[in-house]
Amino acid sequence: MKILLIGAGGVGGAFAAIAARRDFFEAIVIADYDPVRAEKAAVADDRFTAAQVDASSQASVEALCREHGITHVMNAVDPVFNMPVFEGALAAGADYVDMAMSLSRPHPDAPYARAGVKLGDEQFAQAGQWEQAGRLALVGMGVEPGLSDVFARYAADHLFSDIDELGTRDGANLVVTDDDGNEIFAPSFSMWTTIEECLNPPVIYEKARAEVDGGWFTTPPFSEPEVFDFPEGIGPVECVNVEHEEVLLMPRWIDCKRATFKYGLGDEFINILKVLHTLGLDRTDKVRVKGVEVSPRDVVAAVLPDPATVGPRMKGKTCAGLWVTGTGKDGEPRSTYLYHVVDNEWTMQEYGHQCVVWQTAINPVVALELLARGTWSGSGVLGPEAFDAVPFLDLLTEYGSPWGFQEVAS
Amino acid sequence: MKILLIGAGGVGGAFAAIAARRDFFEAIVIADYDPVRAEKAAVADDRFTAAQVDASSQASVEALCREHGITHVMNAVDPVFNMPVFEGALAAGADYVDMAMSLSRPHPDAPYARAGVKLGDEQFAQAGQWEQAGRLALVGMGVEPGLSDVFARYAADHLFSDIDELGTRDGANLVVTDDDGNEIFAPSFSMWTTIEECLNPPVIYEKARAEVDGGWFTTPPFSEPEVFDFPEGIGPVECVNVEHEEVLLMPRWIDCKRATFKYGLGDEFINILKVLHTLGLDRTDKVRVKGVEVSPRDVVAAVLPDPATVGPRMKGKTCAGLWVTGTGKDGEPRSTYLYHVVDNEWTMQEYGHQCVVWQTAINPVVALELLARGTWSGSGVLGPEAFDAVPFLDLLTEYGSPWGFQEVAS
Numbered sequence: 001m002k003i004l005l006i007g008a009g010g011v012g013g014a015f016a017a018i019a020a021r022r023d024f025f026e027a028i029v030i031a032d033y034d035p036v037r038a039e040k041a042a043v044a045d046d047r048f049t050a051a052q053v054d055a056s057s058q059a060s061v062e063a064l065c066r067e068h069g070i071t072h073v074m075n076a077v078d079p080v081f082n083m084p085v086f087e088g089a090l091a092a093g094a095d096y097v098d099m100a101m102s103l104s105r106p107h108p109d110a111p112y113a114r115a116g117v118k119l120g121d122e123q124f125a126q127a128g129q130w131e132q133a134g135r136l137a138l139v140g141m142g143v144e145p146g147l148s149d150v151f152a153r154y155a156a157d158h159l160f161s162d163i164d165e166l167g168t169r170d171g172a173n174l175v176v177t178d179d180d181g182n183e184i185f186a187p188s189f190s191m192w193t194t195i196e197e198c199l200n201p202p203v204i205y206e207k208a209r210a211e212v213d214g215g216w217f218t219t220p221p222f223s224e225p226e227v228f229d230f231p232e233g234i235g236p237v238e239c240v241n242v243e244h245e246e247v248l249l250m251p252r253w254i255d256c257k258r259a260t261f262k263y264g265l266g267d268e269f270i271n272i273l274k275v276l277h278t279l280g281l282d283r284t285d286k287v288r289v290k291g292v293e294v295s296p297r298d299v300v301a302a303v304l305p306d307p308a309t310v311g312p313r314m315k316g317k318t319c320a321g322l323w324v325t326g327t328g329k330d331g332e333p334r335s336t337y338l339y340h341v342v343d344n345e346w347t348m349q350e351y352g353h354q355c356v357v358w359q360t361a362i363n364p365v366v367a368l369e370l371l372a373r374g375t376w377s378g379s380g381v382l383g384p385e386a387f388d389a390v391p392f393l394d395l396l397t398e399y400g401s402p403w404g405f406q407e408v409a410s
Numbered sequence: 411m412k413i414l415l416i417g418a419g420g421v422g423g424a425f426a427a428i429a430a431r432r433d434f435f436e437a438i439v440i441a442d443y444d445p446v447r448a449e450k451a452a453v454a455d456d457r458f459t460a461a462q463v464d465a466s467s468q469a470s471v472e473a474l475c476r477e478h479g480i481t482h483v484m485n486a487v488d489p490v491f492n493m494p495v496f497e498g499a500l501a502a503g504a505d506y507v508d509m510a511m512s513l514s515r516p517h518p519d520a521p522y523a524r525a526g527v528k529l530g531d532e533q534f535a536q537a538g539q540w541e542q543a544g545r546l547a548l549v550g551m552g553v554e555p556g557l558s559d560v561f562a563r564y565a566a567d568h569l570f571s572d573i574d575e576l577g578t579r580d581g582a583n584l585v586v587t588d589d590d591g592n593e594i595f596a597p598s599f600s601m602w603t604t605i606e607e608c609l610n611p612p613v614i615y616e617k618a619r620a621e622v623d624g625g626w627f628t629t630p631p632f633s634e635p636e637v638f639d640f641p642e643g644i645g646p647v648e649c650v651n652v653e654h655e656e657v658l659l660m661p662r663w664i665d666c667k668r669a670t671f672k673y674g675l676g677d678e679f680i681n682i683l684k685v686l687h688t689l690g691l692d693r694t695d696k697v698r699v700k701g702v703e704v705s706p707r708d709v710v711a712a713v714l715p716d717p718a719t720v721g722p723r724m725k726g727k728t729c730a731g732l733w734v735t736g737t738g739k740d741g742e743p744r745s746t747y748l749y750h751v752v753d754n755e756w757t758m759q760e761y762g763h764q765c766v767v768w769q770t771a772i773n774p775v776v777a778l779e780l781l782a783r784g785t786w787s788g789s790g791v792l793g794p795e796a797f798d799a800v801p802f803l804d805l806l807t808e809y810g811s812p813w814g815f816q817e818v819a820s
Contacts, residue, residue: 185688275685278595280713289712292702299709302699303690 001025001372002069004094006055006085007076008032008041010190010308011099011142014353014361015076018399020045022365024372029068055081061088070094072371074364078193079103083122086137090126095135095371097364099142100193101245104200107218112201115216119203119248127381137381141367142360143320143340144170144261145245146384147396147403150363151322151338152246154389156254159336159405163256163326168246169337171230171237171264172318174344174356176310185272186305188314188356192297195282198222198265198273202241205251205259215251218243221277222270226262230319231406232341237264246322249383256326276300311354317343318355325410335410340396340403350400366395411435411782412479414504416465416495417486418442418451420600420718421509421552424763424771425486428809430455432775434782439478465491471498480504482781484774488603489513496533496547505545505781507774509552510603511655514610517628522611525626529613529655537791547791551777552770553730553750554580554671555655556794557806557813560773561732561748562660564799569746569815573666573736578656579747581640581647581674582728584754584766586720595682596715598724598766602707605692608632608675608683612651615661615669625661628653631687632680636672640729641816642751647674656732659793666736686710721764727753728765735820745820750806750813760810776805 001024005012008030016030028045031053032038038050051068054060055077061084065073073089075082075098082102089096101120108116123139130137140146148168156163176186187194201218209215222240229236244261251259265273276282281300286293321339328334344355351358367384370376376387384392393403411434415422418440426440438455441463442448448460461478464470465487471494475483483499485492485508492512499506511530518526533549540547550556558578566573586596597604611628619625632650639646654671661669675683686692691710696703731749738744754765761768777794780786786797794802803813 271681272685272689275682279682279710281691281710283713287709287712289704289708292704294699294702294704294709296709296713298699299697299704299706300689300691302697303693303706 001071001368003028003072003074003368004065004068004070005030005074005076006053006061008034008037009076010353010357011360012076013041013308014351014358015074015365016041016044016048017351017353018358018362018365020048022369024369027068029064029070031064056084058084058088058091061085062091065089065092065094072097072368074368075099078190086123086126089137090130090133090135093133093135096137097141097367098139099146099360099364101139101145101248104203104243106201112218112220115203115213115218118216119243119245124381131380134379136371136377136379138367138371138384139381140245140249140383141364143363144168145249146363147320147340148246148322149249149384150389150392152250152254152324153385153387154393155322155324155336155338157389159328160324160326160334161329161331163254163324165258165260165323165325166246166250166254166256167259167323167325168244168261168321169228169230169239169264169323170262170320171228171234171239172316172356173234173237174314174316174318176305176314178313184305185268186307186310188307188310188318188354190307191301191304195273195276195297195300197243198263199277199282200243202243202261203247204241205247207251207257216248222274224262228262228264228323229408230264231337231339231404232317232319234317234319234341238266238270239264240270250385253383253385307354308357311344311348311352314344314354317341318359320359323408335408336405337408338403338405340401342401362396362399362401366392366399369395411481411778413438413482413484413778414475414478414480415440415484415486416463416471418444418447419486420763420767421770422486423451423718424761424768425484425775426451426454426458427761427763428768428772428775430458432779434779437478439474439480441474466494468494468498468501471495472501475499475502475504482507482778484778485509488600493532496536499547500536500540500543500545503543503545506547507551507777508549509556509770509774511549511555511658514613514653516611522628522630525613525623525628528626529653529658534791541790544789546781546787546789548777548781549791549793550655550659551774551794553773554578555659556773557730557750558656558732559659559794560799560802562656562664562734563795563797564803565732565734565746565748566664567799569738570734570736570744571739571741573664573734575668575670575733575735576656576660576664576666577669577733577735578654578671578731579638579640579649579674579733580672580730581638581644581649582726582766583644583647584724584726584728586715586724588723594715596717596720598717598720598728598764600717601711601714605683605686605707605710607653608673609687609692610653612653612671613657614651615657617661617667626658632684634672638672638674638733639818640674641747641749641814642727642729644727644729644751648676648680649674650680660795663793663795717764718767721754721758724754724764727751728769730769733818745818746815747818748813748815750811752811772806772809772811776802776809779805
């Protein structure tokens with residue numbers, strides 16, 4: 001297996017650090033638009049080399065694949081570049097893995113009621129070409145989407161006979177402090193992407209509505225607030241509906257009445273996002289400011305600490321998981337939360353990467369190892385729930401990062 | 411009287427429109443850094459001419475004064491340029507009027523407890539030179555500071571025998587709508603200046619503390635929230651302490667136990683300012699954003715509608731006033747609100763300028779007319795409360811914009 005890792009940012013850097021400890025691949029070419037960043041990530045292992053790439057250009061991706069005899073493209077750039085990377089991989093005859101899917105566009109007439117172009121629609125539209133070529137695009141293979149989808153498959157195969165709701169729930173108790181020890185506002189994930197996913201109309205799936213738009217519909221941002229009690233000491237966090245890939249992926253492979261994604265943003269973060277939207281600071285088009293042109297959302301991201309650098313000043317745990325309700329294998333009502341908790345102190349000490357990007361990055365490494373072994377195989381455009389969950393969860397535990405599940409009051 | 415108006419922005423433009431209807435001056439030279447803007451404002455009257463000026467250069471201001479035989483410099487630019495304009499006027503032997511005073515700097519050790527360099531300190535430090543030259547600098551002569559200070563003098567001379575608190579209270583019920591009639595967030599005054607005054611430590615005066623820093627002290631931003639019921643249908647608005655010139659000016663001429671300024675920002679605006687501060691978007695130093703350098707605060711101002719252009723889409727009234735408590739002339743406890751309310755519909759129809767800038771601009775026109783008549787005269791650096799309030803209030807009423815007062819529950 002020869003991997004082309006595109007993107008040496010927070011998640012890409014953590015991917016390289018995790019992969020360096022495994023022997024399932026021959027080589028990884030680490031490519032970034034910024035060659036210095038690529039070289040920095042490539043020093044970790046003899047099997048790593050650095051390259052420059054323009055992720056917005058299918059031709060640039062394809063050429064790099066051919067030059068290095070790449071078998072698998074690992075996409076770790078912003079999903080705005082998904083299509084050229086995805087198409088470049090297929091053109092070069094490589095398999096493909098990503099952690100977020102092609103972007104959505106709101107419904108032109110009813111943005112907060114009907115789904116428009118959905119997350120992943122552009123990628124699924126090309127599924128036939130991938131099948132014909134006998135190539136695999138494993139999409140949404142981070143932690144959420146990714147591990148959450150693996151949990152859905154596990155729940156369907158081993159815990160439930162009938163599923164009411166597949167409810168991804170993400171929460172954390174992370175706190176970042178400044179040099180004086182004062183708590184500061186510092187998102188642990190890309191602010192640009194957080195704004196994108198939180199202000200887009202959240203999407204929900206309901207089987208009973210399948211005749212309209214396939215069962216997918218949208219709501220206004222921050223809908224259906226709910227306090228979810230996260231495990232391992234994180235505790236209760238306010239969660240709201242957010243647009244996320246799980247809602248689009250899970251119902252394609254797993255029979256369920258409803259699929260949702262709720263993000264434990266907390267009151268403060270929700271308020272900040274609402275204010276940014278009120279002022280228009282979430283805008284991505286450029287505005288003229290005293291002789292220069294900038295995108296307001298880029299400015300918001302630029303004034304905040306870089307998520308890749310906050311690790312040493314961060315404390316706490318992050319939890320990704322799936323709350324499944326329905327009927328258990330014993331025919332009794334069941335309500336179970338399958339989860340994966342990571343402590344920032346542990347990831348910083350073990351890998352030198354903060355827990356949120358580390359938790360995202362470990363899952364595609366595990367998936368690629370299963371593909372290298374042939375434990376997982378397939379062709380077309382497939383989500384993580386299209387594969388057997390057990391070997392994935394076992395290998396995740398073998399990597400030193402176990403998962404768990406517990407019954408919850410529904 | 412030959413006036414040099416420096417600054418042809420929102421307030422400068424309204425000043426020119428109001429002055430055009432009066433005959434107390436021979437000429438006004440309207441100068442701006444942007445000569446097009448100056449020329450646009452100068453078309454309103456035959457006595458107006460346009461010029462280019464660099465308000466950050468004392469020499470540029472002085473030269474322009476000499477070239478046109480200026481007797482009075484009217485400063486209508488951002489207070490960051492106060493000192494070069496103020497010093498340029500004196501160097502040229504002209505009198506001077508402004509509407510905001512030289513800027514403050516927080517106390518280095520206790521920014522939210524002790525006053526550092528206060529608003530106007532730099533100007534008052536040069537009072538001796540103005541006195542020696544026999545020239546007058548009338549500072550803080552807009553609406554607030556300005557008319558509020560005239561109210562303080564009126565209250566002391568005609569309504570009260572003893573004053574507990576001089577509490578400026580500013581509130582409005584202005585609403586701006588977009589082309590579809592939906593309410594939008596659009597400040598009616600410079601967002602840059604609003605952030606500056608609202609996030610600076612608010613200053614309060616208490617006579618009992620006169621031995622420390624002259625009685626002036628500071629608090630954290632947004633302190634002492636209070637709902638004040640504004641007259642003429644505006645109604646209750648949440649007000650908080652804000653740094654403002656009145657608190658520095660009034661106690662210099664009027665005996666009072668306490669002086670405060672509270673701004674009716676309302677919950678939504680306070681929340682927005684807090685979020686901007688949390689994120690660091692109030693910063694004025696430049697940050698690097700994808701290859702260009704911008705000041706985040708400039709970006710915030712740039713994404714919002716220009717206050718000078720919102721007039722036609724704005725509805726409602728703005729109120730400036732002074733809440734005075736103490737003992738009345740009859741020896742009984744008294745609590746009176748002296749106020750000036752302006753309706754945006756009226757200013758747009760009569761003058762083509764929105765009410766907030768118009769209300770700021772009318773007061774220096776009235777003051778200059780009193781100086782031209784010799785009704786007001788003096789030398790040194792003086793606030794509006796150093797002069798007799800009655801002729802000012804009478805002339806304001808003659809201009810068609812009456813004031814009022816009412817007793818309020820204290």
